[in-house]
Amino acid sequence: xxxxxxxxxxxxxxxxxxxxxxxxxxxxxxxxxxxxxxxxxxxxxxxxxxxxxxxxxxxxxxxxxxxxxxxxxxxxxxxxxxxxxxxxxxxxxxxxxxxxxxxxxxxxxxxxxxxxxxxxxxxxxxxxxxxxxxxxxxxxxxxxxxxxxxxxxxxxxxxxxxxxxxxxxxxxxxxxxxxxxxxxxxxxxxxxxxxxxxxxxxxxxxxxxxxxxxxxxxxxxxxxxxxxxxxxxxxxxxxxxxx
Amino acid sequence: xxxxxxxxxxxxxxxxxxxxxxxxxxxxxxxxxxxxxxxxxxxxxxxxxxxxxxxxxxxxxxxxxxxxxxxxxxxxxxxxxxxxxxxxxxxxxxxxxxxxxxxxxxxxxxxxxxxxxxxxxxxxxxxxxxxxxxxxxxxxxxxxxxxxxxxxxxxxxxxxxxxxxxxxxxxxxxxxxxxxxxxxxxxxxxxxxxxxxxxxxxxxxxxxxxxxxxxxxxxxxxxxxxxxxxxxxxxxxxxxxxxxxxxxxxxxxxxxxxxxxxxxxxxxx
Numbered sequence: 001x002x003x004x005x006x007x008x009x010x011x012x013x014x015x016x017x018x019x020x021x022x023x024x025x026x027x028x029x030x031x032x033x034x035x036x037x038x039x040x041x042x043x044x045x046x047x048x049x050x051x052x053x054x055x056x057x058x059x060x061x062x063x064x065x066x067x068x069x070x071x072x073x074x075x076x077x078x079x080x081x082x083x084x085x086x087x088x089x090x091x092x093x094x095x096x097x098x099x100x101x102x103x104x105x106x107x108x109x110x111x112x113x114x115x116x117x118x119x120x121x122x123x124x125x126x127x128x129x130x131x132x133x134x135x136x137x138x139x140x141x142x143x144x145x146x147x148x149x150x151x152x153x154x155x156x157x158x159x160x161x162x163x164x165x166x167x168x169x170x171x172x173x174x175x176x177x178x179x180x181x182x183x184x185x186x187x188x189x190x191x192x193x194x195x196x197x198x199x200x201x202x203x204x205x206x207x208x209x210x211x212x213x214x215x216x217x218x219x220x221x222x223x224x225x226x227x228x229x230x231x232x233x234x235x236x237x238x239x240x241x242x243x
Numbered sequence: 244x245x246x247x248x249x250x251x252x253x254x255x256x257x258x259x260x261x262x263x264x265x266x267x268x269x270x271x272x273x274x275x276x277x278x279x280x281x282x283x284x285x286x287x288x289x290x291x292x293x294x295x296x297x298x299x300x301x302x303x304x305x306x307x308x309x310x311x312x313x314x315x316x317x318x319x320x321x322x323x324x325x326x327x328x329x330x331x332x333x334x335x336x337x338x339x340x341x342x343x344x345x346x347x348x349x350x351x352x353x354x355x356x357x358x359x360x361x362x363x364x365x366x367x368x369x370x371x372x373x374x375x376x377x378x379x380x381x382x383x384x385x386x387x388x389x390x391x392x393x394x395x396x397x398x399x400x401x402x403x404x405x406x407x408x409x410x411x412x413x414x415x416x417x418x419x420x421x422x423x424x425x426x427x428x429x430x431x432x433x434x435x436x437x438x439x440x441x442x443x444x445x446x447x448x449x450x451x452x453x454x455x456x457x458x459x460x461x462x463x464x465x466x467x468x469x470x471x472x473x474x475x476x477x478x479x480x481x482x483x484x485x486x487x488x489x490x491x492x493x494x495x496x497x498x499x500x501x502x503x504x505x506x507x508x509x510x511x512x
Binding site: 175223 | 376447
């Protein structure tokens with residue numbers, strides 16, 4: 001499916017304002033601000049001022065918490081988002097439940113203990129973010145993430161993402177039976193998204209330490225339904241099968 | 244920067260239920276009279292079923308479908324069980340047994356799924372589904388036309404020696420796909436039909452020639468009880484080389500097709 005920009009002119013607007021640049025500005029701004037987030041269960045809570053708020057929204061991280069406070073904006077960050085800002089972009093410090101900043105290893109262990117699939121999910125999340133895709137939670141579509149080419153105000157998301165792990169220990173357990181297959185594809189189709197499966201191969205590294213992460217591989221595959229009724233004589237086949 | 248840039252990401256939730264893709268829903272299926280869309284033929288061809296081969300030898304050809312149906316061996320045309328049954332169902336073929344008695348549709352249905360014939364009911368449903376839409380379908384790896392060496396499997400009068408469907412017969416007919424020759428019998432005897440490459444499929448093409456068919460548009464893999472794993476998909480892709488692979492799943496008589504294509508998401512600006 002081709003990218004669906006929400007209105008005319010938005011594609012060039014996005015080109016003029018690349019996500020990579022927005023993220024770099026966000027990173028610089030959060031470092032200057034000495035941003036700190038409070039870890040609470042599977043969430044991180046972050047208070048920002050106007051400049052950082054603007055950049056965080058443009059880069060599409062977190063969800064705004066509506067409060068009565070006038071000078072501060074509170075945001076809720078998911079585990080992968082928080083870890084990305086902290087570990088990958090190094091622009092956020094996470095304060096643990098004991099009021100002390102956590103180092104990356106501590107944070108890794110803590111998040112892993114709360115969500116067993118965190119290592120694979122984080123690898124998938126950072127794989128996409130590093131390629132400047134906007135990544136948001138996918139739970140309302142029955143998938144793990146949704147990926148956008150740019151800010152969701154400009155474009156509809158193209159991909160509904162499922163994270164699968166190599167081997168029988170795939171704790172995410174999706175697409176193991178045909179009914180889940182049919183269900184997921186039908187839902188993706190009805191919201192005009194392509195199902196993208198990210199297969200995480202840990203290459204025997206396990207999850208013990210954060211350093212295992214860099215040895216993981218990510219395989220990308222799209223799963224699409226093919227409709228033989230929609231084919232004409234002598235039509236050439238595109239990269240993703242017959243259109 | 245205008246207001247939209249500062250919007251938080253809750254705008255993404257306007258994606259819900261953008262449109263409903265065409266689905267072949269139950270109500271449509273029974274209501275539209277799709278059954279009546281089959282065109283029953285006036286020109287009836289004739290073929291004789293040969294048990295040893297698990298195929299029908301065409302004795303009288305009528306109509307244009309023979310350019311895209313049946314394999315040619317030494318100038319004669321032979322149909323697989325799925326081709327035979329498809330044509331019989333639409334009344335385009337009269338099938339005879341070796342004493343020239345005509346076989347009923349029931350007789351032919353009974354043949355599907357028999358050992359050494361290389362077919363099963365779901366596979367026939369897939370064949371029928373695609374063939375009805377005009378696709379050109381051959382068994383994977385089986386050449387459309389071939390000259391077989393005389394002296395093996397054929398006696399002096401040109402009749403086939405009764406070899407009880409042995410591997411030699413299949414080899415003579417070129418029915419064994421080159422890669423799978425050692426496991427043909429194994430596949431035919433499986434109780435639960437495992438995932439395997441079944442058909443080479445060509446897009447509808449009025450210029451199709453059996454003498455030079457070219458590469459198929461895709462190879463079709465029939466899936467089993469469970470969806471394919473990443474490892475299984477990769478192994479099958481290697482077998483197909485550069486030719487695209489599609490998967491089909493048959494359940495309760497409904498056929499679904501999928502592509503599992505490797506992609507490389509671009510690095511965005």
